Amino acid sequence: MAEVLVYVDHVDGAVRKPTLELLTLARRIGEPVAVALGAGAEATAAVLAEHGAVKVLTADAPEFSDYLVVPKVDALQAAYAAVSPAAVLFPSSAENKEIGARLAVRIGSGIITDATDLEAGDEGPVATQAAFAASFSVKSRVSKGTPVITVKPNSAPVEAAPAAGAVEALAVTFGALATGTKVTSRTPRESTGRPELTEAAIVVSGGRGVNGAENFHIIEALADSLGAAVGASRAAVDAGWYPHSNQVGQTGKSVSPQLYIASGISGAIQHRAGMQTSKTIVAINKDAEAPIFDLVDYGVVGDLFAVVPQLTDEIKARKG
């Protein structure tokens, strides 16, 4: 069976959920060979094997963290040369898309970004993409070279499928471009203890209607009652009420959770672009005409300052 390279997103050896989802999709088109780079790469092997990786190629070098993107492209190119895979898959994120895109140019292949599904086809893997703020569903293929495809989080279930997962060291030679962009400092984002926005099963978002940073605790309390991540509209972010890293939408994070709850958000096209593929959508807005209500499975026309705390209390009461 053909081998498929799967790029591993991990933090010091802790594999992030979208990579495990990607292994589920990879198994539909071949045998997953995982590529894990940087500190803790070898520590990823056990969980990758549990989810179907037949092999785990690992490499670590200071270049991976000291310089932007290109050293990782060099490593993937080495993995590509070693394996001759039928496809190369990446979990979609800003950096992973850049790595995949540069690899694609180097190996003379087309690229598809932000797929929401992947299937084996007669002429290679067929990807589903959501276009125009998810108003269209597009099926596409890479027609030249080895398909390079990035897949959005929450596009497949995580499934156990034990495989060998033998660790092999990957030899990487860095090219002249590898040290072009130096990372002169790095400030890690502080953890809130809440789930990662793009990976969360439930996202609770607040918009301009929340009316002030000091009121966001209402949104956070609802999120915590559900074990959810917190999102925000650009209006709320631009006003400085919530960090940009929590923005949902075209220029923020794109989320696709089981449940999305929007409070005080009108539902502008750019916001919809980042949440319209959510399975169940719920909104609380005092304006019955707000466009967000066109999307909802359940909507409450009302003041969020009354509805949200009542909802939070009710959830806590039901959960006991």
Add this chain to the structure above:
Amino acid sequence: MSLRIVVCVKYVPDATGDRQFTEDLTVNRDDVDGLLSELDEYAVEQALQIADEADDAEITVLTVGPEDAKDALRKALSMGADKAIHVEDDDLHGSDVMATSLVLAKAIEKAGYDLVITGMASTDGTMGVLPAILAERLGVPQVTLLSEVKVEDGVVTGRRDGDSASEQLEASLPALVSVTDQSGEARYPSFKGIMAAKKKPVESWDLEELEIESDEVGLEGSWTAVDSATQRPARTAGTIVKDEGEGGKSLAEFLAGQKFI
């Protein structure tokens, strides 16, 4: 020495219009107004600010697109760019990101540059990968997704706010930069700017001029193929209730019914 800045700008269908695909599965550009991608306004803005700080700088805006794409160039010129290049050729219709980036790279090389600036993503394709591909093709450092950017003494520095960390980056020119919508509000063209833009030069180049064969671009020359595009059915109308004191409880009831609680 003059600092030569090339800004790549895309002409896109208005996101608030009813965007559709045509029969050949490319973007329907006839039934929705086109405009300069709003995210590329941020790229033009940063170019103007960098030029202001430089002793001597020249800003060229570049687009690959159909006839109407001149509108996007005019907008950028009226914001303050100095000149424009429009790559236009019937054979470009249906180009994917690899074909588009090939054309942009050749045009940028022909124009001459020290710094290339792009937006973070287009508002139609929204791939967000063209800048990285362009850097690879040009063989220059990529300094992408910057929310802050500065150019001094032949060095570009900037801040990149990533998923897990905020990074400070540094590279020597020539380099490619992409900027996010956090980089600073784009200015509105002034009346004077709009009048001045009418007199600024817009060059038109075709594939022959760039020594690109027609089978390297367009639907034929692309490295990806679209098999189908189907409009998603509008979401079926949900239940909407008016809060009369029990709105939160009714919502909880709904969530419990859906097994979220």
